[in-house]
Amino acid sequence: MAFNLTYKPFGERAILVEWPAIIDAEILKDIIQFKTTISDNSVKSIVELKIAYNSLLIIYDSVCRNFENEVSMLKNIYKSLQLNNDTVSVLWKIPVCYDVAFGVDLEAISEEKKLSKEAIIKCHTEVEYTVYFIGFLPGFLYLGGLDVLLHMPRKATPRLRIEKGAVAIGGNQTGVYPAESPGGWNIIGNSPVSFFNPKLNVPCFAKAGDRIVFKQVSLIEYQDIKALVDAGLYQMESEVLHG
């Protein structure tokens, strides 16, 4: 897979590599492979690699004196990429309680979309989502794959406080708030699991390229899982995916 990439300087010590401006799983795969290969080549001066939907930001430890040299080295690495189907990712099964106690906007979406609450929940839990990258807040997963039936504009006036764990829809995206935060998305449920733990070396369980499904749980199951999470004993269901 060879896309037509553009390379731009971004300040004095970063280079931004851009793929075509579309959100697409093939592009994500290509970005991850490029990122992994750069990491494997362990270029000493590169301190950080940051993925987004259609870009990879390469951050150097000091000022890039010769932009063209760095770019031609990166181009060589990109050219050497082998089509690799041995990639390993994880499918995470994330418990979500869609009870109206949490899903404070379910009613409004139901009216707007002329869909029953049950149909909305079914639609939200049937899809396997792709994790594109983590951004916005520590542990916030940018997910692709929300059914068009559930696309819903952000609220005109954001709420000042959205609960940790809130599962929400904003435009064509769905996601989980990893911490309490202001926000304008429509809230449909809450997940008891922790998406960000600063005490761990790897503070997020999911990574770019992983898959996510939301699994409906009752209010009682939610409380049981929450208790296990708080005690540090919860084991999330997951499957390893190849290729």
Added chain:
Amino acid sequence: MVKVLKSGMYSSVQDLGRMGFQQYGVPYSGVMDVYSASLANHILGNNTNDAVIEMTITGISLRFDCDTRICISGATMAPELNNQAIQMNKSIQVSAGDVLSFGKLAKGFRCYLAVFGGFKTEEVMGSRSMYNGVTSQSKISKNDVFLINEMNSFTVSNNALVKVKDEHFLSHRIDVYKGPEFDFLSKNQQEFLFQNSFTVSKDNNRMAYQLSEPLENNLEPIITSAVLPGTVQLTPSGKLIVLMRDCQTTGGYPRVLQLKESAINRMAQKFTGSFIDFKLVGSR
């Protein structure tokens, strides 16, 4: 140990920030003005990454319970030790029981207090920089107690008084590179950026500085992509936002300019009502 008697308007412990965790959505954080903080550490013979206290607008008050040396750099806030004025940018001997306090802000916006060996606060993901949701406290409060190294009787120290250029605090010039979406701007928009002064609005904090003057804008939002401290974003309503050290890792507004590292430090000393002039540097 030191004990906080007064917290000041907004004080926090900061080092050079949290590197390598952007992929998890964790901001860099770290001192807003790396230049001033590094100077304070340097004068004490510390490592550049040793944690300092960053004070904004008004200073902190601290009581030391051991002998040490301190250095104060950055904004001028009339520092006093036991109610006696002390010099800035100089290594100062402190004895157990001494009380450090600050007076009125005279120049700049952010002042740094370094202590011999650095403040030994909680380290999370390789950094002591306070950030809500990452460290257990997001700013300094009254009665906080921080560990510091006890000073041996005669540790080598530098007694020189370093002269800091006023330019760092008074110049309006902010050096920038073109941002990734700069070329999407019309000729008129590009000229507007460099031919006008901009004013720092009251919405300015460790995350971002919003500028008062709008830039007429017809650019669509971009697909969410990486941002950095120093990125200047242009919102659909034409607001210019200069991202600072606590900024999010990604954003969806066009990135029209990117501040030079030294310009971020200079920006950190600006406050509500300060003027800035963007100056394009470098050919890229």
